[in-house]
Amino acid sequence: MDRLWFFFFGTLNYDSLPFYSTIATIAAGIVVAGALVTFGLITWYGKWTALWKNWLTSVDHKKIGIMYVVVAFVMMARAVVEASMMRLQQALSFDAPGYLPPEHFAQLFSTHGTIMIFFMAMPFLTGLINYAMPLQIGARDVAFPVLNSISLCLTGGGAALMMVSLVLGKFSTGGWSGYPPYTEMAFSPGVGPDYWIWAVTLSSIGTTFTGINFAVTIYKKRAPGMHLFRMPLFCWTSLCTAILMIFAMPPLTLATLFLALDRQLGFHFFTNDAGGNMMNYANLFWLFGHPEVYILILPAFGVYSEVIANFSSKVLYGYRTLVVATMAIAVLSFTVWLHHFFTMGQSSAVNAAFGIATMTIGIPTGVKVYDWLLTMFRGRVRFSVPMLYALAFLILFVVGGLSGVLLANPAVDYQVHNSLFLVAHFHNMLIPGLLYGMLAGTHYWFPKAFGFRLDELWGRIAFVCWVVGFLLAFMPLYALGLLGMPRRLVEYFDPDYLPYTIVAAVGAGFILAAFASLVVQLVVSIRHRDALRVFVGDPWNGRTLEWSISAPPPEYNFAVIPDVKARDAFHDMKRRGVAYRRPKHYSNIEMPMNSMLGPVVAIAATACVFGIVWHIGWMIVLGFLTVWGAVIARSFVRRTKRIIPASEVRRTEERWLAAVSKAPLIARDYETSPANRGLAEAAGA
């Protein structure tokens, strides 16, 4: 009987269910209920076919981009709640056990970090690049549309595994970096580290594909005349991000796979004995981890460059220096990884070399900050929501950067290593840097993606909550770190810490409110979508090609591939009076056909790794064979393109051009009024 059970269900049993603590039971209940409600609603409205045909099997870069952002938002909801649970625990745990048992607290900081990096930040930036970059370079899709769908689905599979870990078994307690030897079988015998390993592995493989896809797209799919040095800055940062992804993800995939071999098959890559060297794990992990930091921030830099130029009504200052600075950051990011483990015991000469390299990165970043400031200088700045995020970023990011330059000194780092000072520093980079950038990008491109603007008032409320919440939650952490409070502490006995942890918990409350405001904003905007409609497609008086087409854009993006004559191509077209020209003739357009390869590969791969986590042999074999079987079967498919006939293109374009001719011209000052239908009054620089 036992053997039969093991054959079908592996090591799953009653103890895998989350009934060991009330909070875990509630969390699992929410996940299960959420999944059931979602499935129920889709079934109730009969949307399964539509979902499968129009979204899950779609290889359209715009839809894939939107789905990435949806994944990011869903996962952010969970990780933000976990963050505030941890802040509440620390506010309650002075000389008291608080409300979370230590093991649960450790799971929380592990899932919070893993989700925020791999399943919030990465999908978010990948989604924005997927949506905007091909439009900005005047392409109809990315270079490898089906691979793009596979990347998305693999990331989704990893995210699903994270959610499953809430219901079946316990997650790793080894932090988001999963350092051995603690995460080896000898010290973490449960399934937790396996969940972590395989969720991260799926997403890192997907991200490697994404990097290849973006880099090839930018090299090969640019519109005629779109030289590299005419690309919008967001495309440059996308290119550098893509290159970083290609080189930085493989060390992570290797490190996690080596760890898996150690755990499952008795290898000794990172064990204490038998020749293992856990220091090499730290080395490999941060060989990925530091470039990762720049994978996260460069797309945000790109968004800020677009947003600041656009809402200052001015050409971007120092375009060339911004490009060079981006490239410099991309290369330098491969020379500094040791600063994550200054205290691991190498000689001071090694530490000094990497410390100096780390400080060097401050120079190109400083160049960028001045370029953005000078872009605003003497511009007509409109304080729209994306611009507000950009302004908050400029101020707060510099503070975080300065604390980073402090940490780059090995001598200082020895003092604050593993303290809350470090936690404050990297949240200071990631929230005002990455997250504000992604939110600014969402506000900026939302009307392009869905055809209506987001509600301004709720956008402003969310913005205020994000900034207040960030300041209250993380500035006290700098002080706590300097007072000597270590990170990841479930309980403490020093009364000096208490006031700061209480303030930080209040800050976490504001951040929860900020997230809730974003949800309210979305609901309000959808309800008022008719008043916010901008079908013509240029609500912000944009400068780059994505604004030259309707909102939402047709599947084929451009009826005729634009001929680019200058940087800020659409601005140039408006100035020369050639925007919204009716094409001389329409022609058939060839687009890639939908493919179910992505979902099939991802479901099979997720099943395979779920089998590995729980030792379910048949599931491993079946999943593995299905993945490769599907890939091989796909290579025999001959019809991979479909033709959109010229008549259909004509109909779509004529409908849009008719709307263009009827829309009122909107001056910049009135762009947030309901009169804005997406046709901007082109004036000025």
Add this chain to the structure above:
Amino acid sequence: MKSMMEEEREERRDYLIGLAAAILLTAVPFAAVAFGWFPRGVDYAIIAVAGVLQIVCQFRYFLHIDLSRSKRDDLQLILFSGLICLLMVGGTIWIIFNQYAQM
């Protein structure tokens, strides 16, 4: 203008040369180790040289990278990749052996 036939023949010849070179460069180091013809140090040198030549051969015959102007973009990307690999591998060796020396 070269005729299609000619071009195809040239391309096939290139692939065959590449295939032969790749096999040879794989077989030699394997054989050197398997049959123990040389002392160990020489084996290492043979493996290293054959490895580098293998990379050059793959680039030249299968990825069609040469020094001509039209391939400049690809060449730049390869050199960049080389730089990054050098940083990652060189840095790792430096760090790990430094730590080893401290123990």
